Amino acid sequence: xxxxxxxxAEPAPPAxxxxxxxxxxxxxxxxAVGPWWTLEILHEVFDGHTRFSAIRxxxxxxxxxxxxxxxxxxxxxxxxxxxxxxxxxxxxxxxTDRGRALRPLILVMAAWGNHRLAPEERSLxxxxxxxxxEADPVVVDRLTGRxxxxxxxxxARGPRASELxxxxxxxxxxxx
Numbered sequence: 779x780x781x782x783x784x785x786x787a788e789p790a791p792p793a794x795x796x797x798x799x800x801x802x803x804x805x806x807x808x809x810a811v812g813p814w815w816t817l818e819i820l821h822e823v824f825d826g827h828t829r830f831s832a833i834r835x836x837x838x839x840x841x842x843x844x845x846x847x848x849x850x851x852x853x854x855x856x857x858x859x860x861x862x863x864x865x866x867x868x869x870x871x872x873x874t875d876r877g878r879a880l881r882p883l884i885l886v887m888a889a890w891g892n893h894r895l896a897p898e899e900r901s902l903x904x905x906x907x908x909x910x911x912e913a914d915p916v917v918v919d920r921l922t923g924r925x926x927x928x929x930x931x932x933x934a935r936g937p938r939a940s941e942l943x944x945x946x947x948x949x950x951x952x953x954x
C-alpha cells in the first residue's frame with residue numbers, strides 16, 4: 779500500500795471473518811494463505827515466472843494491485859525479493875521456505891479440480907518433466923507411505939489443544 783509520501787506501508791491483514799476455533803490448523807492455514815490470489819501468485823513463481831512484469835502479464839493484474847498483493851505475501855513470509863537478480867523497475871521474487879511448503883497444497887488442489895473432468899476436458903496437467911506421464915498427487919504419511927485420505931486416519935487433539943478442540947476431538951496416544 780502506498781502512503782502519501784511514497785513510502786510503502788505494511789499491508790493490512792486480510793479482511794474477513796475470524797476463525798471460530800483459533801487453534802484449528804485449518805483456520806491457521808486459511809489465515810496464512812489469505813485471499814485466493816495468494817495461491818495464484820505463488821503458482822506463477824513456482825512455474826518460474828519470478829519477475830514482477832511476468833507475473834503481472836500472466837495474471838493480467840494492474841501494477842498497483844499486484845504491488846500491494848506481493849507486499850502482503852512478503853509481509854506474511856511467503857515470498858521474498860531476490861537479492862542481486864532484481865532490478866528496481868522489474869523486481870524478482872522467490873518463495874520462502876514457508877511459501878514453498880504451500881506447493882503441495884496447490885498441486886493437490888489442481889488435481890482435485892481435474893478429478894471429475896474427462897481427460898480431454900482438462901486444461902492444465904501435472905506431469906513428470908522427464909517422461910511426460912501425468913502425475914496424480916496424493917497425500918501420504920511420510921513415515922509409512924500410506925494414503926491419509928481414508929478412515930484409517932483421524933484428527934486427534936494435540937498436547938496444546940484449546941477447550942474447543944479438546945471437546946471435539948479425542949486424545950489418542952500414538953506410538954511411533
